[in-house]
Amino acid sequence: MVEVSTAEPGTDGQFAVRLDNFEGPFDLLLSLISKHQLDVTEVALSKVTDDFIAHIRAAGTTWDLGQATEFLVVAATLLDLKAARLLPSAEVEDEEDLALLEARDLLFARLLQYRAYKLAAAQLAQMLAAESRRFPRQVRLEPQYAGLLPEVLLGLGPQEFAAMAARALTPRLEPVVAIDHVHGATVSVREHTAILRERLQRTGGGSFRSLTSDCQGTLEVVARFLGLLELYREGFVAFEQLEALGDLHIRWTGGDQTDIDPALDPAAAAGAEWDEPTEDEPTQDNPDEQEPM
Amino acid sequence: MSPDETDLPPLRAALEAVLLVTDEPVAAVTLAQVVERPTEEVEQTLQALAQDYLEGGRGFELRTVAGGWRLYTRADCAPYVERFVLDGQQARLTQAALETLSVIAYRQPVSRARVSAVRGVNVDGVVRTLLARGLITEAGTDEETGGILYRTTPLLLERLGLQSLDELPDLAPLLPDLADVEAGQAS
Amino acid sequence: MSPDETDLPPLRAALEAVLLVTDEPVAAVTLAQVVERPTEEVEQTLQALAQDYLEGGRGFELRTVAGGWRLYTRADCAPYVERFVLDGQQARLTQAALETLSVIAYRQPVSRARVSAVRGVNVDGVVRTLLARGLITEAGTDEETGGILYRTTPLLLERLGLQSLDELPDLAPLLPDLADVEAGQAS
Numbered sequence: 001m002v003e004v005s006t007a008e009p010g011t012d013g014q015f016a017v018r019l020d021n022f023e024g025p026f027d028l029l030l031s032l033i034s035k036h037q038l039d040v041t042e043v044a045l046s047k048v049t050d051d052f053i054a055h056i057r058a059a060g061t062t063w064d065l066g067q068a069t070e071f072l073v074v075a076a077t078l079l080d081l082k083a084a085r086l087l088p089s090a091e092v093e094d095e096e097d098l099a100l101l102e103a104r105d106l107l108f109a110r111l112l113q114y115r116a117y118k119l120a121a122a123q124l125a126q127m128l129a130a131e132s133r134r135f136p137r138q139v140r141l142e143p144q145y146a147g148l149l150p151e152v153l154l155g156l157g158p159q160e161f162a163a164m165a166a167r168a169l170t171p172r173l174e175p176v177v178a179i180d181h182v183h184g185a186t187v188s189v190r191e192h193t194a195i196l197r198e199r200l201q202r203t204g205g206g207s208f209r210s211l212t213s214d215c216q217g218t219l220e221v222v223a224r225f226l227g228l229l230e231l232y233r234e235g236f237v238a239f240e241q242l243e244a245l246g247d248l249h250i251r252w253t254g255g256d257q258t259d260i261d262p263a264l265d266p267a268a269a270a271g272a273e274w275d276e277p278t279e280d281e282p283t284q285d286n287p288d289e290q291e292p293m
Numbered sequence: 294m295s296p297d298e299t300d301l302p303p304l305r306a307a308l309e310a311v312l313l314v315t316d317e318p319v320a321a322v323t324l325a326q327v328v329e330r331p332t333e334e335v336e337q338t339l340q341a342l343a344q345d346y347l348e349g350g351r352g353f354e355l356r357t358v359a360g361g362w363r364l365y366t367r368a369d370c371a372p373y374v375e376r377f378v379l380d381g382q383q384a385r386l387t388q389a390a391l392e393t394l395s396v397i398a399y400r401q402p403v404s405r406a407r408v409s410a411v412r413g414v415n416v417d418g419v420v421r422t423l424l425a426r427g428l429i430t431e432a433g434t435d436e437e438t439g440g441i442l443y444r445t446t447p448l449l450l451e452r453l454g455l456q457s458l459d460e461l462p463d464l465a466p467l468l469p470d471l472a473d474v475e476a477g478q479a480s
Numbered sequence: 481m482s483p484d485e486t487d488l489p490p491l492r493a494a495l496e497a498v499l500l501v502t503d504e505p506v507a508a509v510t511l512a513q514v515v516e517r518p519t520e521e522v523e524q525t526l527q528a529l530a531q532d533y534l535e536g537g538r539g540f541e542l543r544t545v546a547g548g549w550r551l552y553t554r555a556d557c558a559p560y561v562e563r564f565v566l567d568g569q570q571a572r573l574t575q576a577a578l579e580t581l582s583v584i585a586y587r588q589p590v591s592r593a594r595v596s597a598v599r600g601v602n603v604d605g606v607v608r609t610l611l612a613r614g615l616i617t618e619a620g621t622d623e624e625t626g627g628i629l630y631r632t633t634p635l636l637l638e639r640l641g642l643q644s645l646d647e648l649p650d651l652a653p654l655l656p657d658l659a660d661v662e663a664g665q666a667s
Contacts (some may be wrong), residue, residue, distance in 0.1 A: 023389050024413030070413045113411060116468035121388070121395035123462045124453065128386070131454040133371035134354065135378065137364040138316045139503030141612055142552060145314060145565045152613040153572050154639045158649050161640060165582035166654035168599060302539065302556050309539025310557030311564045316608055327564045352489065352496025369489050370497030377498045377514045427602020448602060 025074040026114035028055060040115060045108065049078040076222040077107050079229060083248075192220065193227030197254075200237060205251040304330055304338050318361025318451065359450035360457060386426075393419045394428060398449070399464050402432040402442035428452070491517055491525050505548025573613070580606045581615055585636065586651055589619040589629035615639070 022028040030040070032051045038044035056071050081104050084097070140146065154161070196211060208228070215221045228250060231237045236254030241247075302310075307328045312319070321339060325332040339362050343355040354365050366374050386394065393416050396408045408416050420443065423429045432444040450457065488494075494515045499506070508526060512519040526549050530542040541552050553561050573581070580603050583595050595603050607630065610616045619631040637644065 023392060026413045074413070110411075110413070113468060114413065116464055117395045117399070117411060118392055119467045120399065120462060120464055121391040124395050124398070125386070125391050127453045127455075130368070131452055133368040134356075134365040134454070135371075135374050135497075135501045136316075136451070137313065137353075137500050138608075139501070140608070141314055141565065144558075145561055146612055146614075148562055148565055149613060150566075152615060152635075152639065154578070154636075155572055156578070158640050158642060158647070161578075161582055161585070162649035162651060163654055164579055165586045166651055168579045168583050169586065169651070170655060302554065303537060306537055306539035306554060307557050307560045310553040310561050311539075313540045313551060313553050314561055314565065317605065323567075327560055327567065350490060350493055352493035352498075353500045364500060366497035366500050367489065367493060370494050373494045373514055374497050374501055378501055421600065424600045425596045425602065427596075427604065430601065446602075 024114075025052075025071045026111050027118075028052060028071070029074070029111055030115055030118070040112065045078065045104075045111070046082065049082045052078055072219075072222065074107065076225065077103050079225060083225075083229075189223045189226045189230070192223040193230055196224060196227050196231060197236070200231075200250060200252040201254070203252075205249060208248040208250060211250060304328060304334070305342060308335065308338060308342065312355065312362060312364050315363065318357070318359045318363040318447075320361045324362070356454070357456055358454055359447040387419075389414075389416075389419050390422055394423055394445070394449070397423070397429055397443050398445050398458070398461060401444035401458075403444075404435050404438065404440035404442055406438065406440050408443075491515060491521070492529060495522065495525060495529065499542065499549065499551050502550070505545045505550040507548045511549065573609075574606075576601075576603075577606045577609055581610055581632070581636070584610070584616055584630055585632050585645075585648060588631040588645075590631075591622045591625065591627035591629055593625065593627050595630075 022031065029045070029048065029052060032048040032055070033040055033044045035051075036044070036047060038047060053075055056075055080100055084100055141149075156164070199211065200206070208225075211228075212221045212224050215224060228237065231254070232239065234254075236252065238251045238253045240249040240251060308324060311324060311327055321336045322332050324339070325335040328335065339355065346353060346355055352367050352370050354367055355362060356365055357363075358365075392412060393408055396411050397403055400407065400411075405416055405420055408420070420429070424431075424443075427446055428449045429443045430446050432442045434440060435442055445458070453461075455461065489497075495511060498511060498514055508523045509519050511526070512522040515522065526542065533540060533542055539554050539557050541554050542549060543552055579599060580595055583598050584590055587594065587598075592603055592607050595607070607616070611618075611630075614633055615636045616630045617633050619629045621627060622629055632645070637647075640648075642648065
């Protein structure tokens with residue numbers, strides 16, 4: 001297995017990672033898999049899920065959501081898969097499970113594909129390095145031959161020449177993919193966690209389906225799912241599943257505690273930071289939002 | 294205006310002289326036209342010359358790169374040449390640029406959106422760098438999306454020391470299930 | 481940063497390599513510094529090389545000109561070299577060459593890197609062409625980057641029918657937002 005790690009362990013043994021150290025979510029995944037000395041398999045994906053989530057949390061407020069949407073999508077898929085593995089049976093019974101399996105295959109395939117190009121890039125780098133030690137003959141013509149060249153014709157006058165310069169010096173407006181919808185769709189996990197907490201405390205529980213019935217678009221469902229995992233980690237909710245791959249039921253087990261002090265809860269604090277909206281506009285109920293794939 | 298037939302330098306010398314003045318790889322067929330000899334004979338002479346330089350321990354090599362012949366300094370003379378040439382140092386490509394370049398090399402012509410999809414990150418800035426370095430160039434637009442397509446240039450082949458794109462390392466062994474990936478990945 | 485002493489190419493090869501990448505006569509004392517050998521030994525080796533090329537019937541010669549050593553094509557190969565030089569050349573400049581020339585004209589003195597950044601493509605080959613056609617010339621080096629700077633020549637003015645650079649048409653009316661462009665064009 002080729003080493004693909006690009007991360008340096010921090011001094012405290014933790015990975016001190018800034019998001020922009022990684023060339024995208026696949027780079028991060030490969031680094032983590034390599035760090036655990038695992039082969040790139042679907043099993044490896046499951047083993048590094050927590051690390052992956054921890055890393056994007058650790059990125060804290062440095063998130064540029066426009067740049068980070070791929071990280072979010074990959075994180076959501078990983079969490080979906082992790083949750084699904086808690087189920088007693090792997091039988092595929094409904095379309096949601098099928099969709100999850102497809103998402104898993106797609107994620108895995110994209111990871112393998114990325115790895116292939118990364119390995120190819122390493123080979124190209126070696127070839128470039130070897131080649132850079134050879135310098136091509138690349139010199140001006142000897143004067144006797146330079147004099148042979150026909151008189152050069154410009155074929156244009158000063159005005160045309162100036163117009164050409166103006167065109168060349170005008171920055172080309174490259175067609176860009178509109179990312180307004182991505183920014184517009186900024187979703188706060190913290191806010192969705194708060195919504196869940198309030199609703200679960202009030203009702204005592206409910207199905208995931210019902211808890212997300214008011215969500216506008218996939219990103220909000222993802223945010224709410226992340227929020228649920230957050231609450232589960234903190235021991236405030238329990239998951240129940242009456243039948244294999246059936247609806248996921250969430251039960252509030254956190255008692256009457258009305259608030260969680262972020263200061264006592266580093267994970268929650270980090271979670272609250274990394275999805276902080278970067279713009280002043282309202283972050284919810286944006287009709288434009290869509291999954292940025 | 295053909296050279297005087299009576300007092301011609303040998304073919305080998307004629308080729309060496311032309312190679313000394315070119316600043317890009319020259320195809321054997323072009324050289325054959327210039328020296329008015331069959332391409333095959335020219336090819337053989339060039340190969341013999343290359344061998345001659347190698348065995349003679351010359352400081353230069355004659356190599357075929359990007360479909361043409363060109364004189365290069367010998368690799369192990371690099372320390373001296375680098376010391377002498379101020380302008381010759383190529384800035385190293387970043388990891389991001391290398392990875393983007395490899396996707397474009399293997400998938401060309403390809404749009405930025407598609408490269409982004411493979412790499413999982415936005416590649417606009419990196420593509421601009423590769424364009425400015427002359428390693429890729431625009432190659433029309435995608436019929437479906439209207440996005441600009443990119444392909445690699447002969448300069449990249451030169452920098453890699455390759456004759457043609459066919460000589461790129463095989464991607465298949467690195468990519469267990471290319472077909473599956475292609476099928477699963479929405480463009 | 482001295483080359484590894486254990487695996488050095490022979491002096492002769494080192495000199496050949498350095499000579500291959502320069503188009504100006506190089507003094508023996510300069511070569512001696514580059515290869516870290518006594519000037520006298522370098523001189524002797526250069527003379528032996530020149531003799532070697534002559535006796536070997538090479539298409540190139542090593543000659544001393546203006547106090548320096550330089551590779552030249554062999555005189556009796558001139559007919560081939562001339563044909564090669566003329567074949568590929570056209571009186572008219574390519575669109576790419578014209579654009580690069582116009583950028584240099586309005587930004588001079590300017591480095592290749594900066595022109596590349598403006599045009600979004602590698603301009604090395606085009607700059608060599610413009611140099612060869614006498615439309616631009618070197619004008620010192622950039623203090624920051626050490627890159628060679630270029631400016632236009634009187635020949636360009638002549639071709640444009642202008643007396644001086646001051647007569648180049650003002651770009652401002654053609655360029656709606658010059659300030660923005662300047663700002664956006666950080667090199």
